[in-house]
Amino acid sequence: MAWKLRKGDTVVVLRGRERGKVGKIIRVLREEGRVIVEGVNLVKKHVKAIPNVREGGIFEVEAPLHISNVMLVCPKCNKPTRVGFRIVQEGGTLRKYRYCKKCNENIDVVREKAVKERVEA
Ligand SMILES: [Zn+2]
Incomplete structure (x- = not known):
């Protein structure tokens, strides 16, 4: 986990x-x-x-x-919240974000990894 x-x-x-x-x-x-x-x-x-x-x-x-x-x-909406994770590709980098389940804003990057090829959605 x-x-x-x-x-x-x-x-x-x-x-x-x-x-x-x-x-x-x-x-x-x-x-x-x-x-x-x-x-x-x-x-x-x-x-x-x-x-x-x-x-x-x-x-x-x-x-x-x-x-x-x-x-x-949550540092964005100031409310107590549960935390979720999501992975987003930004250019050549895959970033794993923590996000707020209340306001849906990304909080910070937990992990990131360079990717060579663009992954089509
Ligand atoms: Zn929030």
Whole structure:
């Protein structure tokens, strides 16, 4: 399955105590199917001091959210949306786009590949 969410995407939280919160993905954990969203799902972490290395204390860090609990906010229409993929030939290049299922606009290019011959539709 192609990965629908990428680092830098703005997402909204759909479930849980952070429902409705919006933030930017700062890390994608593919193996776990989770993302870390800036400023969302903060948990307190106790860090022990190591002399001459770091100070101890309580820090707030973002805990990962499962991808089924977040939804992309489309950068074109600003609405939470599901993401689709489509492949378009533009000149000598095949591009795979992510697109918004709400407004149907392309969001960005996921992959592209040069093609030698023009493929007739
Ligand atoms: Zn859209």
